[in-house]
Amino acid sequence: MMILQEFFPEAAQIAYKMWEISAMTRVQLRGTVRPYQNFDPASDAQALRKAMKGFGTDEDTIIDIVAQRSNAQRQEIRQTFKSLLGRDLMADLKSELSKNLQRLILGLMMTPAEFDAKMMKKAMEGAGTDEHALIEILATRSNQEIQDLCSAYQNGYKKSLEDAIASDTSGHFKRILISLAQGAREEDPADMARALEDAQELADACNADSGDMEDKFMSILCTRSFPHLRRVFQEFVRCSNRDIEQIIKKEMSGDVKNAMFAIVRSVKNQPSYFADRLYKAMKGLGTDDRALIRIMVSRSEIDLFNIRKEFKETHDASLHEFIQGDTSGDYRKTLLILCGGED
Template identity: 50%
Template structure:
């Protein structure tokens, strides 16, 4: 029971009580048949069911309607609203796999997406993503990454996609050694020893890396993030910073990404949808808290001010409150 209680405080979407997959399937079908589509019913229902329940609704829809729910939704809705609703219907590992596939197979490579997903997922999640990628696209994720990226950025991704990060507690003596090694590889070197950064940041456990970061600041009086920003550039910097930020505070990392997706001219809807959907049952409550603390406005108010229509209404439902 305790574990369930903890989960409820971290995500904004939970299992819907008195759930009936076939009844929900019939409700969605009625919302789409006839003249016009009732978007409010679609967004209300699907944003208030957990992902596991949505998978049952997909099966229920085929059972009671004899058609594919996602195909029917795509024929009835469009634009960013369609993208968001369809994203909600993917199982988490398949959704991550799809985002990675789009990042390497689309026009150009979305290095930021590759870094975000691979730096923020656990070993077990990465193994599930690799399996889902193979199943969905009949392709090997590591092979696709290596064919589409290069240099030290490619090596970071290859390391992360192994899903083999150490899981042990911090080793205080080794933390001092690692901090010194990072200092000697960067701030105290002529040029940067990228291999040393990759070796430590991609393989050590999260508790150990937190200890390394503390020791690094003692040696150098500079935060490792600042050192990486000065020592690396481009896609390698993006990946290294994603790792460090996720180790330090994953909800704060995603809060920053959401803020950047909505600030300035235009909205990065792709990033907004991906993070809101993928974190909705994980830690969106914490992301909201860090967002408000850092940017002095709520995530809810940013969404309302930056989006519109059914798309906005669905995002607001996922956000679950202006707090």
Template identity: 50%
Template sequence: MELADELSSELSGNFRCVVLGLLMLAPVYDAYELRNAIKGAGTEEACLVDILASRSNAEIRAISAIYKQEYGKDLEDDVCGDTSGMFQRVLVSLLTAGRDEGDTMDEAQAVQDAKEIYEAGEARWGTDEVKFLTVLCVRNRNHLLRVFQEYQKISGRDIEESIKREMSGCLESVFLAIVKCMRNKPAFFAERLYKSMKGLGTTDSVLIRIMVARAEIDMLDIKAEFLKMYGKTLYSFIKGDTSGDYRKILLELCGGE
């Protein structure tokens, strides 16, 4: 981190944040972002959601190990110290890196999972969020895609619509992020980028985090999804919303129209 510290004093503002991110390996950058989201007054819950809902088991284990090594603290302890309730339980479940990452789909179990989620939410007064947690944080992607289909059939609603109806705040955000990442991770990041730039002002922390973290992973896919979803290129959006060296470096990461 010594070089990063040196650069901190040489560069300024958002441009510095991008350069610092590019100097770090992916799990080091994620750990750094999580640390910044947690330390100090208040918590940037969006950062916790963006990272923990979208990373693989191996990536989460690497982030946790680096966090301990760099900051001398346990990531789970810090997350628990800064969050509460069901939101905390979902984040801790994601941090255990215990998701099934196989591709087998058990039809009977998928139907049962869909039924249990429906009965835990839309079919009752109040919501049993634990049922959502046990399915959404543990099952593999193929299985969950089948659960979502079955849920639509049983409830007449898309799972995302039900989450919005049944939950609010950070808990709603993290469950929606999990569902969206399972369905189409590049589309999830495209939506996050769009929301960071649309309207007045820019949420630079989100824009920087996603552009740096995904530049060498799935930026081409994110750009394709962005164009499909919003009818404009990500490049043109960044160009119209940023300026100076900050704009130049983000456009480099974007990789052209």
């Protein structure tokens, strides 16, 4: 141990320890939306129809039902609405609601795969590309979620997700996204001997020319399992005396840097990564509503409770307070139900 101390500057020792803690911590992931106890799809379907029938819309009823059912229950409501009333619930909701409330309610009513596909499509539509959205989705979903997303994209837009990415992005960034879109990340636990090799390869790549560095980082960061990468990033500190985040910030730029950074942040602490994305969506002037809706909808049953906790710890204000101050009306009301409480 003494030798380690001698060659290991203090900052690197702290970083090494941080990765150790991140590898050992077992976090219980919790969503904020749970299945509704006395669920009755037929009465929900009829209540929704009544809320939209005739003149004026009863938004309160729509919000109370949609925001307080699990996604699986919402899918039952969609089917029951069609079989019971012969109508398309999505089309009805679309014609009755508008703006952000409409986007949020429709997002909740889609399956997670349909919603991810829609968000990917929106990120690539029109003149500009929302690279942050592409990175956020592809860097944080499991293999199964990515495979489901690819099928939903193909079904919904009659084009493969890979082709869409290829025609909308370029260079190293395109290759990173296409690699992630395969949904073929390894799922093995950490292999210490291999983690040492991977870490050394990354450290060596940092001393090579930049093109080669990005390729090497991609080949490891986009394919290894998260538990394995935790160990790789820990050993990387030992090999290079620097933390992987520092290297990415210093040596990379633009979308490639953002993508690599998102993977590292997700490996370290995914709820913290999402808390940061939410903060960026709401801080300063104007709100990135698309990002806000995307994260609140997609994480509500997975880890939104943990995201809330990280948000509070990092920003000295609760997610609830931020939403309260940044949004309004029925849109705010729905987001606050999803948020599930003040911290």
